[in-house]
Amino acid sequence: MTVALDLARTDRNINGCSERPVLRQRGQREVFCGLTGIVWMHRKIQDAFFLVVGSRTCAHLIQSAAGVMIFAEPRFATAILDERDLAGLADANDELDRIVDRLLARRPDIKLLFLVGSCPSEVIKLDLARAAARLSKIHAPTVRVLNYSGSGIETTFTQGEDACLAALVPELPNSDRTAPPSLLVVGALADVVEDQFRRIFADLSIGPVYFLPPRRAGELPPVGGNTRVLLAQPFLSDTAKALEERGAERLLAMFPLGAEGTTEWLRAAANAWNIPERKFRGVVAPCEERAQTALRRYRDQLTGKTIFFFPDSQLELPLARFVSRELSMRTAEIGTPYLHQQHLAAELDRLPDDAVLSEGQDVELQLDRCRASNPDVVVCGLGLANPLEAEGLTTKWSIEFLFTPIQGYEQAGDLAELFTRPLVRRSRLEV
Numbered sequence: 240m241t242v243a244l245d246l247a248r249t250d251r252n253i254n255g256c257s258e259r260p261v262l263r264q265r266g267q268r269e270v271f272c273g274l275t276g277i278v279w280m281h282r283k284i285q286d287a288f289f290l291v292v293g294s295r296t297c298a299h300l301i302q303s304a305a306g307v308m309i310f311a312e313p314r315f316a317t318a319i320l321d322e323r324d325l326a327g328l329a330d331a332n333d334e335l336d337r338i339v340d341r342l343l344a345r346r347p348d349i350k351l352l353f354l355v356g357s358c359p360s361e362v363i364k365l366d367l368a369r370a371a372a373r374l375s376k377i378h379a380p381t382v383r384v385l386n387y388s389g390s391g392i393e394t395t396f397t398q399g400e401d402a403c404l405a406a407l408v409p410e411l412p413n414s415d416r417t418a419p420p421s422l423l424v425v426g427a428l429a430d431v432v433e434d435q436f437r438r439i440f441a442d443l444s445i446g447p448v449y450f451l452p453p454r455r456a457g458e459l460p461p462v463g464g465n466t467r468v469l470l471a472q473p474f475l476s477d478t479a480k481a482l483e484e485r486g487a488e489r490l491l492a493m494f495p496l497g498a499e500g501t502t503e504w505l506r507a508a509a510n511a512w513n514i515p516e517r518k519f520r521g522v523v524a525p526c527e528e529r530a531q532t533a534l535r536r537y538r539d540q541l542t543g544k545t546i547f548f549f550p551d552s553q554l555e556l557p558l559a560r561f562v563s564r565e566l567s568m569r570t571a572e573i574g575t576p577y578l579h580q581q582h583l584a585a586e587l588d589r590l591p592d593d594a595v596l597s598e599g600q601d602v603e604l605q606l607d608r609c610r611a612s613n614p615d616v617v618v619c620g621l622g623l624a625n626p627l628e629a630e631g632l633t634t635k636w637s638i639e640f641l642f643t644p645i646q647g648y649e650q651a652g653d654l655a656e657l658f659t660r661p662l663v664r665r666s667r668l669e670v
């Protein structure tokens with residue numbers, strides 16, 4: 240469900256690390272909770288299972304968000320915890336143990352079980368970290384049990400992935416100190432995208448290369464002082480911090496969206512491996528050219544169109560950089576739930592000067608700014624899309640950028656198409 244929080248309102252313009260003014264908002268916000276991340280994470284780690292410990296609302300959210308998966312053997316479920324007082328918590332733990340026992344007996348394919356916390360008060364009272372440790376001991380070595388929170392109280396929906404990956408970091412084996420540096424790409428990518436990047440890294444002679452999350456629980460990548468981390472998603476601050484605490488070095492980079500973003504993302508790794516520019520260009524230039532060709536047809540439809548980003552997925556900055564620099568769109572406002580100045584430094588440098596950059600939300604004020612800018616396309620969460628469509632604005636659900644493979648050269652055209660689709664739909668409705 241969407242969460243509306245009314246925090247103390249302190250709208251003001253302040254400067255962060257970058258010179259750019261940021262409109263900081265701490266009012267009511269409309270976001271989905273971190274449970275939503277299960278919808279794409281459960282497809283990624285093929286022998287993992289996500290057991291939400293939550294209410295009926297959580298179960299409904301997961302079922303409707305992931306409704307397309309009804310034909311597959313499910314890799315997620317909700318253990319519904321009804322209202323109970325503190326005295327009933329012992330029962331709740333016993334009940335959870337019984338549910339996990341039954342699940343694992345029925346599904347021997349599960350090798351990694353996540354207990355996912357939620358925000359109902361009955362769940363907050365439960366110590367899921369202790370439950371995970373207890374259950375891990377019972378089911379070791381066949382099944383590892385971890386926990387994280389997908390609660391909607393403090394999160395945006397992509398923080399679910401961050402929390403899930405951060406929970407995996409302590410489980411990663413130590414890397415061999417004497418081994419040469421390895422590259423760790425962090426963030427869930429579609430398998431097809433991952434395979435493309437593997438090929439490019441191999442052509443660049445960069446490696447060994449590992450991905451987090453891995454496709455199988457038994458393939459956890461090693462980490463240590465010789466690990467170089469390349470973030471594939473901009474919303475992984477807790478995971479990055481946990482990896483840095485294990486000695487890994489994060490490479491400063493843009494994010495691999497569009498031809499430019501992909502080239503600069505790869506370049507960060509190439510620089511760390513001292514790959515000569517000539518070799519780098521030799522590998523990436525043909526891919527770049529294919530991406531440019533794919534983008535050309537969408538550029539004609541999008542040039543000069545105005546776009547407004549509401550804060551939702553935390554992908555807003557790289558997306559705004561892509562649409563303004565590669566599709567010549569005009570960005571009225573770029574809203575983001577959180578602005579991680581360090582992770583987004585390279586993106587911040589490339590944003591158009593005339594766009595408002597805002598962090599956090601005060602939804603009514605932002606809606607007023609949106610209407611005043613009269614955008615051609617609005618990128619926003621599901622909760623705002625219908626009301627804005629009813630007002631005659633054309634919207635794109637930000638969650639689609641998580642469900643669709645959009646990273647890398649071969650997907651640049653598909654990414655551009657996501658912005659043209661709502662305009663095409665609107666023009667058909669108007670005929």
Ligand code: SF4
Pocket residue numbers: 240241242272273274293294296297298300356357358359389390391392
């Ligand atoms: S975790 Fe909280 S916000 Fe998310 S579905 Fe459950 S009750 Fe709703």
